[in-house]
Amino acid sequence: MAVTIKDVAKKANVSTATVSLSLKDDPRIAKTTKEKVVKIAKQMNYFPSNLGRALQSSKSHLIGYILSDVSSSFFNEIVQGIGEIATDKGYGLLVGITDGSQEHETRLLRLFNGKSIDGLIVSHWHPKSVKSLLEMNKGKTPIVVCSNISFDKTIPAVVTDNHLGGKLAIEHLVGLGHKRITYCFSDETQSRYNGCVEAAKQKKIESPRLCATEKDLISLLKSNKRPTAVVAFSDIDAIRVKHAAEKTGLRIPHDLSITGFDDIWIASLPEFSLTTIKQPQREIGRLAMELLLKRMNGENVKSRLVTPELIIRKSTTTLK
Amino acid sequence: MAVTIKDVAKKANVSTATVSLSLKDDPRIAKTTKEKVVKIAKQMNYFPSNLGRALQSSKSHLIGYILSDVSSSFFNEIVQGIGEIATDKGYGLLVGITDGSQEHETRLLRLFNGKSIDGLIVSHWHPKSVKSLLEMNKGKTPIVVCSNISFDKTIPAVVTDNHLGGKLAIEHLVGLGHKRITYCFSDETQSRYNGCVEAAKQKKIESPRLCATEKDLISLLKSNKRPTAVVAFSDIDAIRVKHAAEKTGLRIPHDLSITGFDDIWIASLPEFSLTTIKQPQREIGRLAMELLLKRMNGENVKSRLVTPELIIRKSTTTLK
């Protein structure tokens, strides 16, 4: 089918070894033959098959990325960041999207293993997969976690400084005069929430209370000691908060200030104009890939915290 | 490193051929040995390397997907559809995101070629790539186009029936009493717009006029023969239209009805509540992958039109 190194060798009247060496400009072979071979190879439109190469070097030049079903644009940007660096360095990016179920994920892991990937980036994993992930990592397939806390201290992660993010949100709100603040909704890792708590302590306001569901929030908003501001876990959550507030007749930001997290694109639409803590998504992806490349290169790398940034829009205002 | 077929063969005291055959349950080899081999293989945690396999069969079990920089969630869903089927059938999904530039795209194509992909799905391409794409397709790498008209009649495409989509929008609006309708903004392939034109003719209203920019739209809206409804090319465009209308003091849907296209997730938010023509994104992805599989299997397949659906929300209303 495709033209192989043998074809080139035959045409050039040399051995395949000579072709191989010539093509990587090895000093051992004579300049004149090198030129001849290179010319012929180009002429025949020869490209080395990665299959042969991979087999021989046991390097597939493939890296895997696992994320779970996400419709939000957040991970889109991350994939793009990873892909940029990967393509740049000649790596193919194998993406696997799980639905979060374990079977799906094991299947994916198997598939990746079968493809002999050289490295793996994960943004999501099932608790039951941890053992096999750890095994891969011990073996020949280094792993880095992207935009999530790591499942094991030996696996480096690239993640936003969520603690700082939480602090930024609280400091902003306190600066506007808010003293009673609620945190919505979930925060599995607690780090954003913890940042809020710490900042609240520093600013000497009462610790933000956690609110897990819309229903809880609504009854809270109807009570007479209702919060004047909400820190939401994400922009999506912020929108949920907005809807809940509006349902109880509260106006944003007049009656309730809201901050989001992420700065996904809709946050800037006038309908929301969300004050939010921006994460540099694309950069996170690029960084994760760069770290992985280093690990694949045998270097020892540390986790990286990336700095979030407060974006002030119109969903927060001074307390009257 | 990893356990190979030879290791298994040695341990089981048989040849590699026997192992290979046993593992695929070939009738030629005796039940008892088969069982022994399978047990040992499982025990040693042996998985055949796809590299060796691919080399020998010249099938990499990898398929490529090329899309251009998209932040919208639209293609996210498509990737997911493709990925579902691919993983299901044991194929790895190699995704390449281009920025639309030709260099980037040729680089990607090279990369994919090097990885010996078995098939390719494209949602976007640069005109200059057409030649190499056609070459691949002639060769051993079938191509299908996904969610875009095909660049060549020999390449099957999976795409929404845009013409019908346009018609649905117009028919809905005419049903509400609208007679003067504008189409915003772009429509490279014209098929949605053409659908509108045809429906307008059938319904005997004046042909919708095309409006290319916000500026044009705003002056149109300010004129005394302003449209009472707008058909937007996409949901994103619909939002742009909404913003432009609001800028001129018009209220949606009272003063202006708007229809979108796609039904991306934000369309259903109360802030927009967009009447729109829904495309089954995930389904499109799955279909594209299925078609590709067939082509890879040597079957001859035809392009597929998928049927869009009118979703009525609150951005359209009867003409007073």
Place this chain on the structure above:
DNA sequence: CAGGCTTATTAAAACGTTTTAATTATAGTT
């Protein structure tokens, strides 16, 4: 000009599979 260095090239093995054709073992007939 025999022996010793370089320099340039190549044969052959290796990577992990699958597959074809050949070999060996087993059982079944006379």
Place this chain on the structure above:
DNA sequence: AACTATAATTAAAACGTTTTAATAAGCCTG
């Protein structure tokens, strides 16, 4: 017991590379 048919197993080649160690060719040097 000799032969054949059948069943079970395997040796070896092939896929496309890279790399190591060996060979060949050329040039000095004494």
